[in-house]
Amino acid sequence: MQEQAIIKSSISKQIAEQLRNAIVSGRFKSGERLPTEDELATRYGVSRATVREALKRLAAQNLVRSRRGPAGGNFVNQPTHAELAESLSGAATLLVGLGALDIEEIVEARRTLQGGCLKLAVANASQEQIQDVETALQLQKDPTLSDEAFCDADVAFHRGLVDASNNGMVRFVMYSIIEALVPITNMVVSYVKDRREIIAFHEGLYSALEQRNEEALESALDALLDYLMERFSVAQAQRKQHAS
Amino acid sequence: MQEQAIIKSSISKQIAEQLRNAIVSGRFKSGERLPTEDELATRYGVSRATVREALKRLAAQNLVRSRRGPAGGNFVNQPTHAELAESLSGAATLLVGLGALDIEEIVEARRTLQGGCLKLAVANASQEQIQDVETALQLQKDPTLSDEAFCDADVAFHRGLVDASNNGMVRFVMYSIIEALVPITNMVVSYVKDRREIIAFHEGLYSALEQRNEEALESALDALLDYLMERFSVAQAQRKQHAS
DNA sequence: TTTATGCTATTTGTCTGACAAATAGAAGTC
DNA sequence: GACTTCTATTTGTCAGACAAATAGCATAAA
Structure with missing residues (x-):
């Protein structure tokens, strides 16, 4: 009985995965700015808190870095x-x-x-x-x-x-x-x-x-x-x- | 707990650092349960969201894993x-x-x-x-x-x-x-x-x-x-x- | 007695809405 | 032109709420 492979991992983890894949596969280029947290939230249909947890997971792997302010945002970080x-x-x-x-x-x-x-x-x-x-x-x-x-x-x-x-x-x-x-x-x-x-x-x-x-x-x-x-x-x- | 000089990095990052040090130095043993998120929040004097961002950073490094429920919580994960x-x-x-x-x-x-x-x-x-x-x-x-x-x-x-x-x-x-x-x-x-x-x-x-x-x-x-x-x-x- | 069932308390997962803090860029002032 | 001030934008943090999972207990059924 192969039920549609119920996904058991948290949403924030899945989003982190997706973003990670997007970065690794080059859909987001190095140095590029990701959409704002608000936009990611609406895009994935989740709350900003969830998006932020995903982003923090990536930040822990040095994959993104974030800056505040108008020209700020979350940026793809080419790890040095x-x-x-x-x-x-x-x-x-x-x-x-x-x-x-x-x-x-x-x-x-x-x-x-x-x-x-x-x-x-x-x-x-x-x-x-x-x-x-x-x-x-x-x-x-x-x-x-x-x-x-x-x-x-x-x-x-x-x-x-x-x-x-x-x-x-x-x-x-x-x-x-x-x-x-x-x-x-x-x-x-x-x-x-x-x-x-x-x-x-x-x-x-x-x-x-x-x-x-x-x-x-x-x-x-x-x-x-x-x-x-x-x-x-x-x-x-x-x-x-x-x-x- | 020693007061650190003014640091310019986000609170959640600092908390992640502190928890990480506590784990690596063995203050939390492998497999042990950390305090609940609520307790960590009050202990550090921050909100639960902030604590969670810190925990997610650690989770991204396979340092902790979390389970829901009464016997749940955040556990130190001996990475295999x-x-x-x-x-x-x-x-x-x-x-x-x-x-x-x-x-x-x-x-x-x-x-x-x-x-x-x-x-x-x-x-x-x-x-x-x-x-x-x-x-x-x-x-x-x-x-x-x-x-x-x-x-x-x-x-x-x-x-x-x-x-x-x-x-x-x-x-x-x-x-x-x-x-x-x-x-x-x-x-x-x-x-x-x-x-x-x-x-x-x-x-x-x-x-x-x-x-x-x-x-x-x-x-x-x-x-x-x-x-x-x-x-x-x-x-x-x-x-x-x-x-x- | 043993097994099944449902209840309850606890803890993480997520949502909502708000405000604080930083900061780039425009607007105003000398 | 150089400096200051204002403003808009974006992340960082907060508070409180509810949903979802689940271990343990009490209860009912076999």
Whole structure:
């Protein structure tokens, strides 16, 4: 008995779906203004509150942004790489936070996938991208950086490395791994000595990239991961001892 | 609860942030019920509509789900792997739809990252997981499948392959690539002959996995990608000719 | 006793109408 | 011309209401 597939999801969710499809399929172009909330409401035959809930769902995915005023409205938002990275990191930190992924797994993933990524980077990196990696490295050397700023610089450095692969999809997925690793760096970075060591590793990575030496790159990154893992387990042991 | 400096973003967004933090940091445990919307409203000193907009933002990220009725409410949702993969692949398909990623790039990404993934799979796959891959393959052989069902089976097969890596993070990342590749399969699958060829490739992949032969696995997947790419460009050329 | 039925309270889903806040553009003023 | 003021438009928020789902309980029927 195949009754006309009764739809069980809320109206606002369905509207969000429809709008999303319209955006993804290009019926609303990037940057374009959607109809006003009032008009969407009458068009779909629902109240403005319902339309707004749908729009907020899309806003949470960085698909639309809204402005008030006469020239305002809800606009299709071409997500920038930064925003995408943000939503990715949201998902990644969520996974780590909920304990669905453990650190060992993430490090293993990084080890597993870096090989191909670095190969691409060595093959495709432009001079400019190599330059970007270096500036990120220089920024990280500033000893006045706060821990948080140091971690940000760390992320920027690693992003630069995967940017050099010149492949948007690779970049997209590697970003999420980098973000997932941030908690480790956070834990390790507290001591000045650790900073120096990390920077030393990064210098190794940079020069290997500059010389387009793939093997050196891989082994340098492996070494960095070994180091992080070791420091991390030490820090974790200390924390456990403290807790008990 | 600490008073924040004057923030320029909407109240509903701020509330969404606060709730999100509360969830991620574990103040609300997974599966737990949040306070009712009315109570959240009075607690934050806002109207229920505002609270609801915040909750819908979280719902869009699969962080909460809601049920009606006495035992209902808004619950913290431990996102399943499937849901997470969905949100990731949602972002990926979005990127494809907006033209930020092209097919060549995605195929290259798959080629680039598969190596490490398959290495893990060969090393870690359990007998059960190998079995899962086979059942997925058998399912795909059913000639009565609709095109859509065939594509679903295709996705299931490839997911099984990366599941065998036994690494949640790798899985998470590779799922998004698999999803991003669906448009290709869709385009290629229309002909029965293509189905047979695809299944032949898959049989190669399966037997290579079963024998834990990494090289064979890689070359089989490479061949499949070559085949898909070729068929895809043919289909695209035809489509272009049709359009003109 | 067991099963079926209906009632009730609770909670989310949606609607309505209103006002506040931001702001682009026009109109007025110096 | 530069500045201020007004106005219209649009999103942001509010308050109160009703609809819809549903778990639990009480009641009736087998």
